[in-house]
Each structure stands twice: as C-alpha cells, then as structure tokens.
Amino acid sequence: MATATRVFMDEQGFLEVETPTLFKSTPEGAREFLVPSRISPGEFYALPQSPQQFKQILMCAGVDKYFQLARCFRDEDLRADRQPEFTQIDVEMSFIDREDIYALIEGLLKTIWKTALDYDVPTPFPRIPYREVMDRYGSDKPDTRYAMEIGDLTEDFAASGFKVFSGAVERGGVVKAINAKGFACVTQGQMETMTNIAKGLGAKGLAFIKVENGEWKSPIVKFFSDTEKAALIEKLNIEEGDLILFAADEWLNACEILGRIRQYTAGKLVELGKLEIPADQFNFLWVIEFPLLAFDREMNRWFSSHHPFTSPVEEDADKLETDPKSVRGQHYDVVVNGVELGGGSIRIHQPELQKTIFEDLLKLSPEVTQARFGYMLEAFKYGCPPHGGIALGFDRLIALLCGADSIRDVIAFPKTTKGSCLMTDSPAAVEAKQLRDLHIDLKVAKKAE
RNA sequence: GGGGGUGUAGCUCAAUUGGUUAGAGCGCUGGCCUGUCACGCCAGAGGUUGCGAGUUCGAGUCUCGUCACUCCCGCCA
Numbered sequence: 295m296a297t298a299t300r301v302f303m304d305e306q307g308f309l310e311v312e313t314p315t316l317f318k319s320t321p322e323g324a325r326e327f328l329v330p331s332r333i334s335p336g337e338f339y340a341l342p343q344s345p346q347q348f349k350q351i352l353m354c355a356g357v358d359k360y361f362q363l364a365r366c367f368r369d370e371d372l373r374a375d376r377q378p379e380f381t382q383i384d385v386e387m388s389f390i391d392r393e394d395i396y397a398l399i400e401g402l403l404k405t406i407w408k409t410a411l412d413y414d415v416p417t418p419f420p421r422i423p424y425r426e427v428m429d430r431y432g433s434d435k436p437d438t439r440y441a442m443e444i445g446d447l448t449e450d451f452a453a454s455g456f457k458v459f460s461g462a463v464e465r466g467g468v469v470k471a472i473n474a475k476g477f478a479c480v481t482q483g484q485m486e487t488m489t490n491i492a493k494g495l496g497a498k499g500l501a502f503i504k505v506e507n508g509e510w511k512s513p514i515v516k517f518f519s520d521t522e523k524a525a526l527i528e529k530l531n532i533e534e535g536d537l538i539l540f541a542a543d544e545w546l547n548a549c550e551i552l553g554r555i556r557q558y559t560a561g562k563l564v565e566l567g568k569l570e571i572p573a574d575q576f577n578f579l580w581v582i583e584f585p586l587l588a589f590d591r592e593m594n595r596w597f598s599s600h601h602p603f604t605s606p607v608e609e610d611a612d613k614l615e616t617d618p619k620s621v622r623g624q625h626y627d628v629v630v631n632g633v634e635l636g637g638g639s640i641r642i643h644q645p646e647l648q649k650t651i652f653e654d655l656l657k658l659s660p661e662v663t664q665a666r667f668g669y670m671l672e673a674f675k676y677g678c679p680p681h682g683g684i685a686l687g688f689d690r691l692i693a694l695l696c697g698a699d700s701i702r703d704v705i706a707f708p709k710t711t712k713g714s715c716l717m718t719d720s721p722a723a724v725e726a727k728q729l730r731d732l733h734i735d736l737k738v739a740k741k742a743e
Numbered sequence: 744g745g746g747g748g749u750g751u752a753g754c755u756c757a758a759u760u761g762g763u764u765a766g767a768g769c770g771c772u773g774g775c776c777u778g779u780c781a782c783g784c785c786a787g788a789g790g791u792u793g794c795g796a797g798u799u800c801g802a803g804u805c806u807c808g809u810c811a812c813u814c815c816c817g818c819c820a
Contacts, residue, residue, distance in 0.1 A: 323820035343820080370819050406807090494815070601820045620756085658806095700812090710811065 295693060296363055298384055298409045302402050308359040308385070313348035315341060315365070322664050323601065323686075324368040327378070335733040339365035344685060347670055348387040350603065353674040353681040356666045358388035363688065371513045372711050374700040379709075383691075386683030392640060393623060395684055396421075396580060397635075399628060403578065403688075413580060419628070423583040428546070432553020433474075434584070438577040440560055440569055444472045450525035451542075456517035458501070462542035469542045472552045473530040474559035477537035478504040478570040484562060488539065491554045496547055500555075501540035506534060511625060545654060546566030557632070573697065578630045583607065586623035587655060596655050600625045603648070604639040605682075628686070629732060635691060638684025645674040689703070 300310065312692040319326055319340035326340040342348075344366050350675050353601045362382040367419040372378065383402075387394065399419040407413045415724035420438075424741040427436055430443045448468040459469045474480075485502065492500040503526075507548065515523075530538060540554050541548040563569035586606050587596040596618055598604065606614060610621040642648045648671060665672070702708040705715050714720065 320820090326819075346820090368819065372745090373814090373819090376819070491815095598820055603820095649764085710814085712811090716811090 295406055295410060296688075296696070299402065299625075300364065302318055302406075303361045303385075306359070306398065306401075308361045308387075309357060310362055311352060311357060311360050313345040313364065314344070317342040317348075320347070322369055324664070327367050328733055330732040332468075332731050332733075339495055341346060341377055345367050346384065346601065346603065349384060349683060350678075350681065351672065351673050353386055353388045353641075353643075354676065354678045357386075358679070358681075360387070361385045362392070364685075372709065372713060374702070375687075375724075377689065377709055378713055380705075381688040382702070383686040383688055384683070385638070386678040386681060388681040390640075390680070391680070392582070392626060393628065395638060395640075395682060396647045398636070399684060400578075401626075403635075406691070407695070410430060413574075413576065415576060419517045419578040419580050421580040421582050424581055424585065424622075425583070427581050428549040428553075432549040432551070433632070434555055434627065435629045435632055435634040436553075436579075437557070437571070438579060439571050439575055439631060439648055440474060442472060442474065442560060443554050444470050444556065445529040446470055446547070447525060447529060450529075452524055452608055454517070454522060455519065456514055456729075458498075458514075459540075465544075467542060467544045467546050469529060469540065470548045470552055471526070471538055471540045472535040472556055472559075473540065474555075474563065475533075475567070477559055477563055477672050478506045478535045480504070480537050480562075481656065488555055488558060492557065493552045495551050495554070495740045497541060497543055497551055500551075501542075505534055505536045505538070508534065508564075508584065519636060530631040560626040575644070576630050576694075578628065581627045582624045582625070583622040584627075585619065586610075586621045586625075587618050589619065595657050598651075599623070599658065600637065600639055602696050603641045603657060604644045614650065616654065624682070626684070628684070630694065633690060633694060634687075634721075636684055636686030636693070638682065640680070640682035643674060643680050645671050648674060 297572070298526055316329060316339040319328065319338060324343045326343060327340040329341065331337045331339060340363075343669060345362060345364050349360055349362075364382050365379060366382055367379050368376075369378060370376065385395075385398070387398075396418065400415075400419055404415045404417055407415045422430075424434060427434060429446065430436070432444055433439070446468065447459075447470065448463055451465045451469045454460040458502075458678065467536060485500075489500045501512070501514050503510050505511075510523075518526075526532060526538070529568045532538065537554065537559070541551040541555075543551065560569055560571065560577075564571055585599055588599045589595075598631040600623055604625050607622045608688050608697045609622050613621050625635040626639065642651065648667075649663065652658045652667065653660060658666075687701075689705055692704040693699075693701045696704055697703050707715055709715055
C-alpha cells in the first residue's frame with residue numbers, strides 16, 4: 295500500500311520530501327518524546343508529533359506539492375488505535391482550496407482500495423458539516439453503514455408538561471431521541487449500561503419508551519400530550535418492538551449521548567441478528583466546517599479544535615474578534631465506517647492573522663509565540679502561498695483494509711499498552727557513562743535486578 | 744495518572760456451591776464416500792486454564808502479586 299501510495303502521488307506530481315526526526319519541542323499539542331543533546335548540555339530535541347510545521351515551510355520554499363510517509367511520535371497513553379510511534383500519509387499543496395484536497399484524497403483512497411481489495415469506492419464522498427453530522431449521528435466520525443439517525447424534538451417538547459424536557463429547552467438546550475428498531479427486548483442490565491453512558495456525559499438519566507404489545511411502556515409517557523406522541527411517531531417512525539431513548543441537555547451533550555447510545559444499541563442489535571452492518575462495505579465521507587475554536591472552561595481560554603494553523607472559512611473571518619465560537623474552520627476529516635482516517639485543513643498563510651490567532655485568541659504571550667513559532671511567522675513574511683494539506687493515518691488505513699480491530703495487528707514489533715516493546719524489552723536502563731555524556735542525573739532508583 | 748472488564752485447544756466459546764480424566768463447534772490430520780460447489784460419514788491429534796505465590800484434603804473457579812489485552816475518564820493541538 296505504501297508503494298501504491300507513492301506511485302499515485304508521483305503520478306499526481308508530488309515530491310516526496312523527508313523532514314527531520316530530531317525536531318524542537320512545541321508543547322501546544324500532544325506530549326512529546328524528548329531527546330537529550332550531548333553537544334548542548336541541558337538542551338533537548340523533541341520527536342515530531344507530525345511534520346506539520348516543516349511542510350508549511352516547504353510551501354513557503356516553493357515545494358508546491360509535497361508528500362511523505364512520515365513517522366510521528368506522541369507520548370500519550372495507548373489504545374487499540376493509538377501507538378506511540380505511527381505512520382501517516384502526510385500531504386501539503388500550494389495555491390489550492392478544499393476542493394483540490396477532496397479530489398486528490400478521494401483519488402488516492404479509490405486507488406488504494408482498488409489495489410488492496412479490488413473494491414470500487416464511489417466518489418465523490420458525501421460531505422457533511424460538523425453541525426449536521428452531530429445532529430444526525432451524535433459523532434464527528436459516524437458509521438453510516440446503518441441509519442438509526444437521531445431525531446430532534448426540541449420544538450415539540452418546548453412547552454411539554456414533562457418538566458425534564460421543557461426545562462432543558464428553557465435553559466437553551468435541546469430534546470433529542472433515537473429509535474433503536476426492534477430493541478424493546480432490551481435487558482435491565484443493558485438499560486443500566488446505557489444509563490451509565492448518559493450519566494458519564496453529565497445527564498441525570500436516560501428516558502426511554504419500550505413499544506411492546508401495542509403499548510408504550512415508559513415511566514414518562516404519562517406526561518406526554520397527544521400532539522407530542524404524534525410528533526414522536528412521525529419523526530422517529532415508531533413501530534411495535536422499538537425502543538426509544540431520549541436525551542434532553544445542551545446541544546453538544548445531547549448529541550454525544552445519543553451518539554454513544556446509537557453505537558451501543560447498534561452493536562447489540564447486530565448480536566440479536568436484527569441489524570446488519572456489512573463488514574465488506576466502506577462508507578467514506580467528509581466531515582467539514584468544524585468550529586475553529588473551542589472553549590476550555592477550566593483554563594478559561596480558547597483552544598484550537600484542530601490546530602492553530604487552520605484557516606477560518608472566509609465568510610466567518612470577521613467574527614474572530616466578536617464571536618469566536620461561531621467561526622468555522624476550513625478543516626476537514628475523512629471518515630470511514632466510524633473511523634477517523636485523517637484530517638487536515640487549509641492553513642493560515644498571512645502572518646498577521648497567524649499572530650492574531652496565537653496571541654489574541656489562544657493567549658500565548660508574544661515571547662512564547664516568538665520562541666515556538668517565530669521561524670514560521672518569519673518565513674510567512676517573505677510571502678507564503680495559500681496552502682493546505684491533510685494527513686491520513688497509515689496504520690489505521692492498513693488495519694481497515696485487513697479487517698483488524700487494532701493497529702497493533704498490522705504493525706511489526708508494536709508496543710504494549712504500557713509502551714514497551716516485548717521483542718527488545720525497550721525502554722531499558724542505560725549505562726552511567728551514557729548518562730554522563732548527556733549531562734543527565736536520574737532521580738528514580740535503579741530497578742532491583 | 745485514575746477506574747472497570749477480560750485472559751481456558753489454532754479460532755469462537757462452555758465447565759453448577761471449589762470436587763473424577765477441563766468439554767463443544769469450527770479448523771487441522773488420516774481413512775471412507777462423493778453429481779461436488781458452507782459436502783457427508785468415521786477416526787485422531789491438539790491444554791502446565793497467561794505467569795507466580797497463597798488458602799484448601801482438593802483451585803479453571805477463592806485471595807494476593809505480576810504480565811498482556813480491552814473499554815471509560817484524563818490525554819490524543
């Protein structure tokens with residue numbers, strides 16, 4: 295697949311460029327691996343979380359079509375789909391807009407799926423704005439191989455006698471529900487699991503209706519008016535044997551709760567043989583127009599929902615100062631079968647705008663901005679073409695093609711959950727002389743042998 | 744870093760309150776049959792129940808430790 299990727303990218307006129315592995319710490323994103331320097335006592339390299347900044351400078355330098363199968367490093371906890379070192383298909387191009395990226399990546403994925411599985415990926419992929427994908431699927435990486443979409447009942451229950459719902463609407467929230475078709479046979483334990491999912495996301499409970507023997511079995515349905523019931527039947531297509539689950543909360547929470555519920559119930563319905571999710575089908579889509587910024591309540595500041603180099607969509611740019619929350623980014627994720635395969639954006643190429651983002655919105659001091667990103671702002675000053683790019687998780691891609699549940703299954707010599715290599719027994723202690731050369735004193739006691 | 748779950752044959756799983764020689768399906772090997780195509784029939788191999796301690800007359804089952812996997816929170820710009 296690496297070969298297929300290189301051949302395709304070469305045919306499209308891209309130049310493969312290697313970027314340094316010994317990079318510098320830019321602690322905005324994931325935790326980095328540090329490498330001590332022998333020649334510069336007390337100073338460190340960092341292994342790159344991605345070649346992001348290098349590739350943007352390549353754009354300034356006139357390499358207008360760059361790609362790399364890039365090794366990336368992140369010192370975070372592991373998961374089935376996360377390893378401390380992994381590979382991405384890293385792409386950046388100049389003088390383009392989003393459409394160019396969509397067309398390129400659709401072509402690449404089409405080629406890869408054809409080569410590996412002789413599977414014809416239909417193009418173009420559907421594009422769904424973030425707002426809509428959350429409304430319909432409760433996830434920014436939905437599995438669209440099954441429908442079970444979330445319904446919105448905010449207006450229908452705004453004046454409901456059921457205070458839990460009308461109260462949520464009064465506070466500016468929403469009322470949403472999902473129909474788990476044929477899941478009225480849900481067990482007590484499964485209901486409890488789902489309630490815990492909802493509570494884990496801050497809900498007080500999980501309202502439900504079981505439709506059995508022509509009857510709505512539910513502790514709350516007695517509060518519903520006939521109009522409200524009619525709205526439910528119509529919007530959720532309620533039939534005998536269905537299970538309806540509700541979330542009344544602020545918008546994002548309600549969406550996420552039902553998104554989790556959607557995934558959970560779909561899994562159970564597959565076990566029961568009442569839903570089919572074909573393993574040999576691949577539903578690709580683009581999720582677009584993510585919010586550029588999200589607010590961190592604890593830190594009381596804005597942070598980039600993607601990364602700080604993402605350009606705002608043009609018609610929202612003037613709202614950066616007045617209404618940062620509503621600014622959408624020119625960011626896009628490519629999603630297949632509930633897996634986020636990659637993401638990217640059209641970048642900021644104007645030094646002033648980049649500086650505004652760093653200093654006014656992200657509240658980095660000018661000194662910090664200069665120390666961490668000064669070389670980029672400097673490069674931008676000499677005239678940087680409009681550019682953008684994307685990175686696809688290569689390990690995830692291979693796992694998808696192989697039908698593997700974990701990227702560990704498609705990586706030679708993977709790390710364990712605790713980050714050690716069982717083959718070579720790394721990480722391991724080093725000799726005192728090596729530490730002296732690196733000007734390092736250890737504070738941890740040496741492990742007893 | 745915190746919390747939950749899991750670990751039994753190559754794979755998917757079973758094994759009652761702790762109780763005989765740890766079972767089944769699929770797969771594998773051999774034989775037979777065959778108008779077969781998810782063939783059928785017969786036979787067989789395959790296990791230190793992740794590892795190490797402990798409790799017990801007796802541990803797959805209980806306790807502790809450890810390793811691995813997995814999910815959730817944190818983290819993953």
